[in-house]
Structures are given as C-alpha cells and as structure tokens.
Amino acid sequence: MKNIWVLYRKELKSYFSSWIAYLLMAFFAVVFGYFFYAATAIFVSRGMQAMMMGGMPMDMNEWIVRPLLMNVSVIGLFIIPMITMRLFAEEKRTGTIELLMTSPVRDYELIMAKWLSAVTLYAAILAISAVNLTYLFVYGEPDWKPILVGYLGLLLQGGCLLAIGTFVSTLTRNQIIAVGGTFAICMVLWVIDWVTAYDSSTWAEVLRYLSVVTHFEPFAKGVLDTKDVVFYVSMIFFGLFLTARSMESLRWRA
Amino acid sequence: MIKVDRLTKRYGRTVAVDEISFTVEKGQIVGFLGPNGAGKTTTMRVLTCFLPPTSGGATMAGFDVLKQPLEVKKRIGYLPEIPPLYPEMEVAEYLSFVGRLKGVSKSNLARRVDEVCGLCAIGDVRFKLIGRLSKGYRQRVGLAQAIIHNPDILILDEPTAGLDPKQIIETRELIKELAKVGEHTIILSTHILPEVEQTCEKVIIINKGKLVATDSVENLTHRLRGAESISVEIESRNGELDLSEAQRRLEQIPGVSRVILKDNKGPRAAFEVESLEKHVVRGDVARAVVEAGWNLNELRPVAMSLEDVFLQLTASDAETAAAGGAQ
Ligand SMILES: Nc1ncnc2c1ncn2[C@@H]1O[C@H](COP(=O)(O)OP(=O)(O)O)[C@@H](O)[C@H]1O
C-alpha cells in the first residue's frame, strides 16, 4: 500500500510538472464550454417557444445534461490516449524502468499506481465541467442524482479506457506509437456500435456488447444498471491484467 | 555475499552470458571486466532481478534471484549504465522518492538524504532540477540513489563511462570511499583495464559471454606484467639509419623475444620490442641504443589492450594446461 502511494505521488507530480496536464485541461475546458453554450442556447430558444405555446416547461436534465454527458464521453476518447501515452513508454525510453523494476516493489503496485494517477488526472479534467454545471443550479433546478450517476459512468468508462491505454504504453518506448495505438483502440470500441447497428447476428451482439459508448448511454440518462457497471469493472480488470502480463514478458524479453 | 552458479542468459538465439560462475566475498570491490558486448550489463541485470536467467542462477546476500526477488531487491543498490533519473524532479526530492521505494523509513529519510548528499558531494545541487545538471553531477546523483538505503551489495554498470578525466578520478575515489564507509560489497563493470587496477581488489574477466579469468588484481597484474611490450624510437645522428643493424642490436639484448619495425622516416625509426616473461629490458634497450651512437627519442611501455589481455590470459592458461598435461 505504501509503495502504491509513493509511486502514485510521483506519477501525479510528473503529470503536473509538464505541460500535458494543463494542455488537456485547457482543451477540455474549451470544448466542453462550447458544447455547454450550444446546449443551453438550444434549451433557451426551445424553452421560449414552448412557453409561448403554453406547453410544459422543459426538463434541464433531459435537454442539457444528457447530451452534454454523451458529448463528454466522446471527448474522453480523444483525451485518454494523451493521458496514458507516457506511463510506461517514457520510463522505458529513459531507462528509469530499470530503477522501478529493481526496487522492492511488486508489479501490481506499480501498475495500480500508474493507473490510479491516470484516473485522478482524468477526474480532475472532468471536474472542470462542474464549473459550468453549477450555472444550471443557479438558473434552474436540475435533478442532481442523474448528474452524479452520469459522472460515475464517465469515470468508469474512463477507467476502462485508461487501463487499456496503460497496457498499450507497456508495448513501446515511443510515446507517439502509444498515443496512436490507444486512440485506434478507443475508436474501434466506439465505432463498433455503428457498424453492427443493422446486424442482428450473434457476432454482432457480442461486438456490440464491447462498445464502451453503448454502455454509457444508461448512465447519461441517470440509470444505474449493474450490467453496465459489471462491464466496465471487468474491462478495467482485463486491461490491468494485460498490463501485468506485458510487464512480465518485458522481463523475459527485454 | 554473491554466488553465481552456471548462469546463462539467451536473447532468442544470441547467447549473451554463457554458463558463468563466480563468488564475491563480503566487503570486496570486484571489477567486472570485458569489452563491449561481453555480457556485463546482462549479467548485472540478472543479479538485480531485472531479467530472469535462462538457466543457472545466483544468490545475493543469501537470497535466490528467481525465488526471492523482493528480498534480493531490498539488499541491492543498482546504478544502470544510464543513470535512471527523472529530469523533472529536484535532487533531494528524487532521492527521497527512491529512498521510500527502497524501504527507508519515513523517520530516517531526511537523515539518509543528507548523508548520501554529503558522501556523493551533491549537497550544493540538492534543490536543483535533475534535468539541469551536468553529466558528472548526474552520475553522482545516480550513485547516491544506489546507496540511499544502505544496501549490502552495490552493482554499478560502467560508472565512469562518458565522464571527463577529472570526473572519472572523482568517481573512482567516491567508489573506494563508499566501500570503506558503508562496508558495501561492490561489483562494478568496465571495459577499461587500468580502472580495475586502480579501484578493485578482485577482477572477473568475461568475453563473448564466457568467463575468461577470475583473480585478485595483484595476481592479474603480475601475470600480465610478466611479458612487456615497449615502444622505442631511435634516430641516427648522421644520415640514414641502418635498419637491419638497429633490428639486430635490439634483438641481441638479453630477454628480448621479438622486435617489430613500426615506422621509418629518414633517420628516424620506431620499433616495438617485446620481452620475455619476468625480464625488464627497458634499461638495456636504452643503453644499447646510446652505445650504438643513436639518439633515443622515445621509450615507453605500450598499454596493453583488452584484446592482448585475453590473448595472453588464454595463451598462458593453455600453457599451464599443457605443462600440467606433460607432467
Ligand atoms: N535486449 C536485448 N536483446 C537482444 N540482444 C541483446 C539485448 N541486450 C543485449 N543483447 C546482446 O547480448 C550481448 C551482451 O550484451 P551486454 O550484456 O549489453 O554487454 P556489455 O554490457 O558487456 O557491453 C550483446 O551481443 C548484445 O548484442
């Protein structure tokens, strides 16, 4: 436990002492800010129309929060490869991996520390969107429970892709390859859903099950379904398991 | 303290280390000598549990590298060929990080960081970013990192490679100091012969993955000094130098086994004179040259290259074996 903490702090420190954390935060703030503006603008204009027709007031959760959460889940696909690219690749390139792997630390402690630091950075980036969302509470009365479920979903989806990115980062010493590889996998896991949309064969079902974005939809609606949580948690374990195997083979081959 | 038993490491088809065995006693400084590609780094990586051996094994401070890697890792300090540094960290911060990782307790940490900073003479840069340090300082931070947890065994992979002459001397002094202060057992690898003579007590020589010799440095220098090779430049005082005459005169000196002409320009000629074992011929060569009426421009021992060392060691081993067989 102590080892995880020591390594975790080192990883976080290294994120925040380079430009990468700030760049990602700035990127997210701008993109999210734009979507937030667009969603509220539509909401306001539609809301006006509805009021004039004498209809029901529109639901903020349905009209603003849900599409925003879906957007964030897709923005994450672009941010995550940038978070995980350096985790192992950089240590392999500079040779510091020799220090870590000859220290009295177990492989899983190193992997957990790296993955947790990546999750922490991702959470910090997501937290920026909270600034925008507080406006909703100032000007309206959205339901906060579905929002929490949505963020839980974002963290789970992020955790799963970050685990995969951590694995990819062990395969190379080149950060560009790591970022490209993770991005490609993220895209495939996203796009699977569209490709198999009109196919109802068993294979299509299996593939569709792997789509990380499909599993996120219920979270965006504020629905907490065990089967989606199980999907994400098992994907996290699978990703970290692959990382552990890859580290072992690093030992055998390197 | 270190026991290596028929250790073999293959990378695919290349055999990097081939069945080497040796032992190192507690408190010894051992030089691990061999040319590039000999398998030094590979051996050290196995000893530090970074790589598993293909066959054979090793025990470090009583623990098996394959079966109890965590116990081994607690007791070794390792400086890889390229110091494993994080450029974005400050020196003291880095040493604290490594200390915690290697199991130094929180209460001892600050004291240990102070101590190693003092020992390695890096106190003046302790709050500087590692990325801004010069090569010599980086090497010393690398050494400080290796001893932060006061390990029983120190493994240093080419600790002086890439440093300038002044830094090399400082680093060697530091290593000797470490052996005295911390009572560490030290293995250091190098491809430079004099380095072993100056720093180590015992030497292990490998070439192409095979063990060539293990001996005390004293014995080794003795074996190597036995036969010496010197370079002589002579100059005639009146016109052309009679080359065959010069060669003949040099060859006649007692104890000289071979004379090779290296260079000849007008009145000047350079020879390499090899002597038999246990004969010191430098004085006689000088006298012979002067007596013949020539100028002696240069007379110096030829530094033995590692290749020569291997040739000689393998040759003398073969001779001993032959002599043993004849008896
Ligand atoms: N990761 C590796 N993969 C394949 N071959 C390697 C690897 N590392 C070293 N070798 C080979 O093993 C041999 C020994 O290398 P090394 O232990 O680095 O020697 P040294 O440190 O004495 O220069 C060399 O022939 C080298 O090419």
Ligand SMILES: [Mg+2]
């Ligand atoms: Mg080497």
